Amino acid sequence: MSSYPIGFFDSGIGGITLWKKITSLLPNENTIYISDKKNCPYGEKSKKEIDEISIYNSRFLIDRNCKIIVVACNTATTNSISKLRRKFKVPFIGIEPAIKPAALNSKTKKVGVLATKGTLTSNLFFKTSSDQIADVELINTYGEGLIELIEKGDCENELNVLLKKYLIPMIDYGIDQLVLGCTHYPLIKDSIKNIVGEGINVVDCNDAVAMQTKRILELNNLIQNNKLDSPNHCFFNSGEDDFSIKEILQNKYEIFKFE
Ligand code: DGL
Numbered sequence: 599m600s601s602y603p604i605g606f607f608d609s610g611i612g613g614i615t616l617w618k619k620i621t622s623l624l625p626n627e628n629t630i631y632i633s634d635k636k637n638c639p640y641g642e643k644s645k646k647e648i649d650e651i652s653i654y655n656s657r658f659l660i661d662r663n664c665k666i667i668v669v670a671c672n673t674a675t676t677n678s679i680s681k682l683r684r685k686f687k688v689p690f691i692g693i694e695p696a697i698k699p700a701a702l703n704s705k706t707k708k709v710g711v712l713a714t715k716g717t718l719t720s721n722l723f724f725k726t727s728s729d730q731i732a733d734v735e736l737i738n739t740y741g742e743g744l745i746e747l748i749e750k751g752d753c754e755n756e757l758n759v760l761l762k763k764y765l766i767p768m769i770d771y772g773i774d775q776l777v778l779g780c781t782h783y784p785l786i787k788d789s790i791k792n793i794v795g796e797g798i799n800v801v802d803c804n805d806a807v808a809m810q811t812k813r814i815l816e817l818n819n820l821i822q823n824n825k826l827d828s829p830n831h832c833f834f835n836s837g838e839d840d841f842s843i844k845e846i847l848q849n850k851y852e853i854f855k856f857e
Pocket residue numbers: 608609610612613638639640641642670671672673674714717745779780781782
């Protein structure tokens with residue numbers, strides 16, 4: 599079973615940021631990635647819709663023998679991962695805003711969180727934020743419109759206008775940590791850093807999630823130890839023929855249609 603692929607899904611190219619971390623940490627693993635652009639953005643959908651989409655994507659990956667599934671999306675994780683774990687036998691790895699490390703490192707005791715509406719209104723986010731950070735104030739901001747621009751690509755100016763609208767109030771409020779609570783946002787980390795400057799630490803947890811994926815594979819004896827000359831990476835897209843995903847993967851892989 600160790601040669602079976604690791605499955606990933608996200609509403610588009612955001613989860614590729616996590617896919618890259620995991621495939622560089624675990625270079626022998628075969629993978630299958632779903633870019634579910636047809637349903638993008640997940641963050642605007644109801645919990646019921648996010649559950650249904652997450653179940654549909656997971657079933658597709660399990661039908662293709664995935665040995666573990668990485669929910670490469672904060673919105674799908676915070677809304678649906680417990681349901682997925684109850685429904686399917688394979689292990690699931692999720693990603694959620696890294697508020698705990700940010701809170702621990704905050705000197706001003708003010709932490710900004712930029713995420714989707716779906717993440718910020720989820721029960722899991724509510725629980726994690728109330729459990730872990732009694733003495734820290736969270737300034738949660740919903741990044742409306744960012745995902746669409748990131749998926750479209752080539753929208754530097756519009757992106758900067760929106761980013762300033764969301765980030766400047768948090769900067770003025772005195773945050774010293776900014777949590778990127780969406781896997782799309784590391785793709786625009788440079789623009790974010792340009793706006794927030796040196797004094798604010800920009801936090802994402804892709805490295806920690808990659809390590810956790812490795813740990814869970816090891817624990818389940820599922821690590822692919824045979825060195826593969828070229829592991830098999832398979833990409834599916836449910837939306838329009840997509841240049842942004844091809845670009846981000848440097849045109850190295852064929853993208854298959856996902857219905
Ligand atoms: N990458 C997804 C996340 O981490 C984007 C969600 C969306 O499509 O709104 O939340």
